[in-house]
Amino acid sequence: MKKLLAILPLLAAAACQQDVPTVSLGLDDVYYIERMRKLRLEPAFTGRAYRWTVDGVEVSCEREYIFLAREEGTYHLAFEVIDDATPYSFDFEVVVMREEVEYSPYIADVLEYCPAPGQFVNLMPEYEPGDTYADMLKKAKECIEGTNDIMISLGSYGGYVTFAFDHTVINVPGENDFRIWGNCFYELTDSERKGGSAEPGIVMVSYDTNCNGQPDDEWYELRGSDYFNPLTRHDYSISYTKGATDQDVAWHDSDGQTGSVERNMFHDQPYWPQWVDAPSLAFKGSCLPPNGIDASGTGRYYILYCYDWGYVDNHPNDYPELNSFDIGNAVDAQGNPVKLPGADFIRVYTGVNQCCGWLGETSTEIARAQDLHIDQINYH
16 A cells, blocks of 8 residues: 555656656556546557557557556556567556546536527527626536536537546447437427427547647547438538628538528527627538428428437437437548547537528537446435
8 A cells, every 4th residue: 555655646746637647768567547547658669560458458559558447457468569670578567446536427627618600699608798708618617517407509500519527438338428418309299200309419529649638639420320311411511600780690501502590589689609709600510411390381380300319409308328429439530430448528519500480590409418437326
């Protein structure tokens, strides 16, 4: 125990912004790390090729390696430099301990809040005269962090929020890894299809490979049920332009289409985010096919149909499986599967560009998120 207590302060001193110990001069015989924390290993050895194994299983062929474990225990690692002139191998251990302060299963921080114009923008959360971006970011965090469940709106297509937990969300093969709450509900007139107020948001994840605690590494979309739908547009982009008043917002997109974020009788506040001084806002990503249907034929009754799975605010919260997400569904920009150890940052953006008459634009709302691998019973 005395040896452990002596080593921990050294690790803390070497930690980067997210308490990730960095090994820059070589490899030690043993390391101590909390579960769901990254241990960045940067050996000073070079060669033709490399091999890392954990408990006898090859895990990487890169020179640098980030170790991450969900479970406590002692892990046996080996590093090999494969080189005819200077071969090298080294065996060592990583002792994974339970965290000293119990992790929260819920959102710990909101790093970005960038809604597109919309009827609930400046209301959810509420803008007050003089508020800056930092003020609105703080309000968004207060709405959805921890067990809070106050809705925030992402506005029209592309508007997004980026959040993080107080640990890395582990990618557990074959399981959903996290859940996100929205405010979707089902309507009862169509017994053949699930629909109602589905306003689907697309989920992206990022793994903090540079260990700087910022969402500046590569982002990957989590493939949902309609990712390969031929009507889903990838590499889609849109630009919003503020008009003569803050209620007048025009848009044009990469398909050559134009339109406006239409006002309705229920919300007469400015639709343009009031803390944004720029005259235009641009967003890009995947764009799902429209899901809104005028079931009445007269503009009186719209049904926003649900996609099968894989989107936020797409099914009622009473169906946790349909509001949960598997990091194993990550794909790169070309749609190729990507194997990520976990997710440090999660981003949700409104995934449909449509207006449904008096209902207004389709805008994703979220209220809370949860890591499904953290025991809620022990969280206070």
